[in-house]
Amino acid sequence: MPMVTSGVTRILLISGSTRDGSTNTAALRTACAIAPKGVEARRYTGLLELPAFVPGVDPAAYPAVVGLRDDLAWADAVLISTPEYAGTLPGSLKNLLDWTVGTADLHEKPTAWLTVAAKGRGDGATATLASVLGYVGADIVTTACVRLPVLSADIGADGLVAARGFRDGVLEALDALMGHGKTRTGAIRDFVGAAEEGAFAAPLEPDIENRLWNHR
Numbered sequence: 635m636p637m638v639t640s641g642v643t644r645i646l647l648i649s650g651s652t653r654d655g656s657t658n659t660a661a662l663r664t665a666c667a668i669a670p671k672g673v674e675a676r677r678y679t680g681l682l683e684l685p686a687f688v689p690g691v692d693p694a695a696y697p698a699v700v701g702l703r704d705d706l707a708w709a710d711a712v713l714i715s716t717p718e719y720a721g722t723l724p725g726s727l728k729n730l731l732d733w734t735v736g737t738a739d740l741h742e743k744p745t746a747w748l749t750v751a752a753k754g755r756g757d758g759a760t761a762t763l764a765s766v767l768g769y770v771g772a773d774i775v776t777t778a779c780v781r782l783p784v785l786s787a788d789i790g791a792d793g794l795v796a797a798r799g800f801r802d803g804v805l806e807a808l809d810a811l812m813g814h815g816k817t818r819t820g821a822i823r824d825f826v827g828a829a830e831e832g833a834f835a836a837p838l839e840p841d842i843e844n845r846l847w848n849h850r
Contacts, residue, residue, distance in 0.1 A: 643812040645669070646709035648678045650716025650727030650759075657750045657784040658715040664795045665713065665748070665804045673808060678705055687732035702730065703739055711744040711811050713778070718751065718759035723766070731766050741771040744814050746778035748807060753781065778810035 647662040662677055669675040683698040693699040706712070716727050723731075734740045745767055749756050767774055782803040788795050795801070 642672050642674060644674045644676070644708060644710045645808065645811065646676055646678055646705055646712045648712060648714045648727075648730070649681070650714065650724050652682055652724070652726055653717075655786060655789070656717070657786060657789065658717055658748075660789045660793055660795055661715050661748055661750045661782070661784050661800075661804070662713070663793055664801065665808065667794055668801055668804065669808065670805065673812065676705065676708070678702070680705075681726050681730060684726070684729055684733065687729050689736075693733060693737060699733055702733060703737060706734070706739040706743070709743070711746075711775075711814075712740065712772075713746055713748060713807070713811060714763065715748040715750060716759050716763060718756045721758040722762045723759050728762075728766070731770065734770055738771070740767065742773050744775050744811060745772040746775045746780075746807060746811050748804070749779075749781040750784040751781075752783045773814075775811050775814045778807045778814065780807045 647666055649656060649659040649662050651658045653659075666675040666677050680698050680701050684702065685696050685698065693703065714727075716723060719725070722728075731740075747760065747763055749760055764774065780803055782800050784795055784800065788797055788800070790796050
């Protein structure tokens with residue numbers, strides 16, 4: 635059983651599937667259920683409510699988009715699990731990501747993905763996800779990006795995946811995601827602290843300091 639880093643980390647779990655009985659959603663539901671002490675995991679459930687992205691429109695005009703942004707602001711890190719549709723991401727998940735492009739909600743946010751497709755499948759979705767996350771400036775934690783295949787038959791009546799191997803793999807991914815986030819948080823704290831103590835020739839500009847602390 636992997637040891638999970640101590641301390642509180644808030645992780646938002648996003649499924650790219652809108653299908654009932656989805657193995658991706660079951661995987662993240664399980665991750666939420668077995669998240670260890672020190673982890674507050676939350677599943678994002680508003681995918682179907684998001685309107686189609688329209689460039690230039692104020693996101694505040696749509697309550698569902700406001701909810702998405704609030705969830706992303708709450709999270710210290712993000713874990714995504716998505717199926718592949720027509721060789722790429724499902725349109726619903728790409729739409730969600732499109733809403734984050736102009737608002738920097740994922741910028742420098744530690745992010746990873748959990749692939750539940752069998753080896754040799756789902757690679758188109760993963761490649762596209764990596765490309766889009768790179769475009770929006772997410773901090774991709776490669777050590778937390780794992781493939782843990784799940785079949786529909788693996789999902790119990792409670793909607794969870796019971797297989798020990800799967801659960802251990804999820805905990806290892808959470809461990810990597812948390813460890814990365816804490817290392818980054820510590821570095822930001824040290825940098826801002828040094829600036830406050832006058833270690834640099836000039837103080838940080840207020841907007842820069844606020845942005846750093848928002849990612850602490």
